[in-house]
Amino acid sequence: xxxxxxxxxxxxxxxxxxxxxxxxxxxxxxxxxxxxxxxxxxxxxxxxxxxxxxxxxxxxxxxxxxxxxxxxxxxxxxxxxxxxxxxxxxxxxxxxxxxxxxxxxxxxxxxxxxxxxxxxxxxxxxxxxxxxxxxxxxxxxxxxxxxxxxxxxxxxxxxxxxxxxxxxxxxxxxxxxxxxxxxxxxxxxxxxxxxxxxxxxxxxxxxxxxxxxxxxxxxxxxxxxxxxxxxxxxxxxxxxxxxxxxxxxxxxxxxxxxxxxxxxxxxxxxxxxxxxxxxxxxxxxxxxxxxxxxxxxxxxxxxxxxxxxxxxxxxxxxxxxxxxxxxxxxxxxxxxxxxxxxxxxxxxxxxxxxxxxxxxxxxxxxxxxxxxxxxxxxxxxxxxxxxxxxxxxxxxxxxxxxxxxxxxxxxxxxxxxxxxxxxxxxxxxxxxxxxxxxxxxxxxxxxxxxxxxxxxxxxxxxxxxxxxxxxxxxxxxxxxxxxxxxxxxxxxxxxxxxxxxxxxxxxxxxxxxxxxxxxxxxxxxxxxxxxxxxxxxxxxxxxxxxxxxxxxxxxxxxxxxxxxxxxxxxxxxxxxxxxxxxxxxxxxxxxxxxxxxxxxxxxxxxxxxxxxxxxxxxxxxxxxxxxxxxxxxxxxxxxxxxxxxxxxxxxxxxxxxxxxxxxxxxxxxxxx
Numbered sequence: 001x002x003x004x005x006x007x008x009x010x011x012x013x014x015x016x017x018x019x020x021x022x023x024x025x026x027x028x029x030x031x032x033x034x035x036x037x038x039x040x041x042x043x044x045x046x047x048x049x050x051x052x053x054x055x056x057x058x059x060x061x062x063x064x065x066x067x068x069x070x071x072x073x074x075x076x077x078x079x080x081x082x083x084x085x086x087x088x089x090x091x092x093x094x095x096x097x098x099x100x101x102x103x104x105x106x107x108x109x110x111x112x113x114x115x116x117x118x119x120x121x122x123x124x125x126x127x128x129x130x131x132x133x134x135x136x137x138x139x140x141x142x143x144x145x146x147x148x149x150x151x152x153x154x155x156x157x158x159x160x161x162x163x164x165x166x167x168x169x170x171x172x173x174x175x176x177x178x179x180x181x182x183x184x185x186x187x188x189x190x191x192x193x194x195x196x197x198x199x200x201x202x203x204x205x206x207x208x209x210x211x212x213x214x215x216x217x218x219x220x221x222x223x224x225x226x227x228x229x230x231x232x233x234x235x236x237x238x239x240x241x242x243x244x245x246x247x248x249x250x251x252x253x254x255x256x257x258x259x260x261x262x263x264x265x266x267x268x269x270x271x272x273x274x275x276x277x278x279x280x281x282x283x284x285x286x287x288x289x290x291x292x293x294x295x296x297x298x299x300x301x302x303x304x305x306x307x308x309x310x311x312x313x314x315x316x317x318x319x320x321x322x323x324x325x326x327x328x329x330x331x332x333x334x335x336x337x338x339x340x341x342x343x344x345x346x347x348x349x350x351x352x353x354x355x356x357x358x359x360x361x362x363x364x365x366x367x368x369x370x371x372x373x374x375x376x377x378x379x380x381x382x383x384x385x386x387x388x389x390x391x392x393x394x395x396x397x398x399x400x401x402x403x404x405x406x407x408x409x410x411x412x413x414x415x416x417x418x419x420x421x422x423x424x425x426x427x428x429x430x431x432x433x434x435x436x437x438x439x440x441x442x443x444x445x446x447x448x449x450x451x452x453x454x455x456x457x458x459x460x461x462x463x464x465x466x467x468x469x470x471x472x473x474x475x476x477x478x479x480x481x482x483x484x485x486x487x488x489x490x491x492x493x494x495x496x497x498x499x500x501x502x503x504x505x506x507x508x509x510x511x512x513x514x515x516x517x518x519x520x521x522x523x524x525x526x527x528x529x530x531x532x533x534x535x536x537x538x539x540x541x542x543x544x545x546x547x548x549x550x551x552x553x554x555x556x557x558x559x560x561x562x563x564x565x566x567x568x569x570x571x572x573x574x575x576x577x578x579x580x581x582x583x584x585x586x587x588x589x590x591x592x593x594x595x596x597x598x599x600x601x602x603x604x605x606x607x608x609x610x611x612x613x614x615x616x617x618x619x620x621x622x623x624x625x626x627x628x629x630x631x632x633x634x635x636x637x638x639x640x641x642x643x644x645x646x647x648x649x650x651x652x653x654x655x656x657x658x659x660x661x662x663x664x665x666x667x668x669x670x671x672x
Contacts (some may be wrong), residue, residue, distance in 0.1 A: 016042025028307040040375040047124035051365040059567045063354045067670040069143035082352040092366040094344045094478035099334020102435035107331040109319040111309040112382045114328045122336025123371035126459035126574035132363035133555040138346035140666040152665040156646035167638040169543040175521035177539040182255045184436040189248035190467040197231035206386045252526040256400040260519040266477035267484045267511040296446040306382035319393040321596030326581040330541030335374025343429025348481030424461035440464035444497030483514045545582040546641045553648040569643030598627040
């Protein structure tokens with residue numbers, strides 16, 4: 001039996017290594033998407049079976065008998081003992097936002113190779129470790145947030161700086177997620193109707209489990225899935241009805257306000273009523289659709305049409321400015337390593353689980369599952385005709401976009417782009433920037449080749465748009481709740497009553513303040529004359545990775561305090577890489593013209609302001625102001641995070657060089 005297992009895992013390892021090698025070497029010849037699926041699945045299996053097992057047994061040393069915060073502090077609101085599969089669904093739904101879908105699609109402009117390698121390596125050795133260590137630390141400290149733990153383990157100064165940094169970063173993160181949702185759902189009655197219907201379904205599921213059948217997880221899961229599929233199916237009738245289609249067709253500003261109101265409700269209402277059941281419900285759609293998409297890829301076995309490397313690796317890209325280093329690393333965040341995950345792994349998930357062993361299945365397992373999602377998104381983008389891909393993701397007037405794409409060496413015509421729009425029943429597919437429509441087209445093409453043919457393209461396209469919106473909204477609601485916790489931590493230092501999470505008024509006040517902050521950036525993004533996403537996404541990537549730097553710094557500190565200095569490389573290695581990448585990207589986004597830097601943009605716009613009429617001048621002034629805000633935000637993030645890293649490094653110096661014994665601030669073990 002042992003020999004059989006050894007042979008099995010050797011075979012999986014060889015198959016995975018062969019797949020990755022073939023992807024790397026087949027640069028000037030067509031390559032089948034099945035190589036990417038095989039590489040992702042083998043990497044998933046090997047990393048989860050061996051690396052995660054070593055991580056939780058040798059580095060973290062989990063104790064399955066130790067009582068968790070949900071057991072010790074259950075209050076029916078934030079600390080709730082929850083079935084581990086529901087928690088997995090909630091956690092995966094919360095962390096799997098637009099990053100694993102939009103990021104790989106945008107990064108495809110560099111070719112398929114850079115993104116593929118970063119996703120596979122970054123997720124298994126960086127992102128999954130980051131998530132697991134943060135979840136472990138929070139479980140041992142009553143489910144405390146990242147900022148609270150930095151304060152306790154590193155010091156009050158570092159903790160305050162970390163909390164301010166995290167809050168500021170989260171404001172930008174959630175605002176960008178909202179912009180992506182608006183771009184996906186604006187003027188789409190079918191998608192909006194389905195998303196709206198998930199909310200009453202989630203409320204019904206929460207009440208059912210709370211009051212009628214507390215242990216009926218399987219039955220309410222089946223009911224929820226049936227209701228969700230019914231909502232998706234019935235959306236086509238809403239879309240075809242003149243009356244209902246108009247009712248569910250909202251403008252971008254209206255959608256922005258709706259998202260703001262939803263985020264506020266998700267933050268204030270009890271976690272069992274809306275947040276957990278809706279995320280659990282969404283996880284069925286997410287995981288199920290990813291499995292079906294993988295099945296479609298295997299069935300169709302499409303060829304990858306995007307080259308391994310494009311000329312844009314040297315900069316000058318039509319989708320994103322800047323060179324492949326460092327921008328592929330910050331463009332693909334959630335699919336490889338994401339600081340936002342630390343907020344979920346410390347903000348909500350540790351308050352729900354009932355056993356420490358879930359650090360492996362939820363912390364590590366959900367991240368490598370997201371890795372597979374990111375590979376699927378990359379495949380969806382790279383199986384499209386490159387000319388169509390670039391035409392969809394290049395902003396500007398239609399004629400200019402077509403000219404730009406052809407001039408860059410990727411053939412496309414206005415006729416074929418109009419045919420694509422007709423196939424998915426949209427007005428136009430030129431300049432549909434943001435990545436979400438591109439993923440939806442790639443996904444719809446593979447589904448249509450599997451089921452229904454070309455006549456089903458419009459159905460599958462709108463299904464994909466709804467699918468993406470589900471991914472993102474679950475991140476917005478969970479992120480808003482985590483942001484409320486963090487803000488209450490800070491307000492508690494102003495007056496202790498404001499930090500009391502068991503009282504309604506402090507909860508509502510913190511929720512309103514936090515939602516107002518990210519809502520301001522969201523509304524500005526959807527009314528930006530340039531669409532918002534092109535300027536905000538690089539800042540989103542930088543902010544997200546800087547958040548990972550804070551988390552990995554804390555993880556390294558905790559491992560050193562635990563006396564596991566020989567293992568601290570598991571967090572220190574990804575920390576060094578991510579810090580170098582984000583600092584380089586930050587400097588380039590501020591100063592470098594080839595990276596569409598903010599300062600060069602201000603200089604260009606200032607000169608333009610002297611030559612335009614009064615109406616155009618108003619727009620130019622708004623763009624100048626936005627670039628100044630971007631400079632201030634990016635610079636502040638970089639300075640604050642460097643201060644946190646230096647504070648952690650001082651602790652490392654005391655432990656490693658001065659040989660001081662600094663105690664951990666974890667709670668005493670209680671066994672249930």
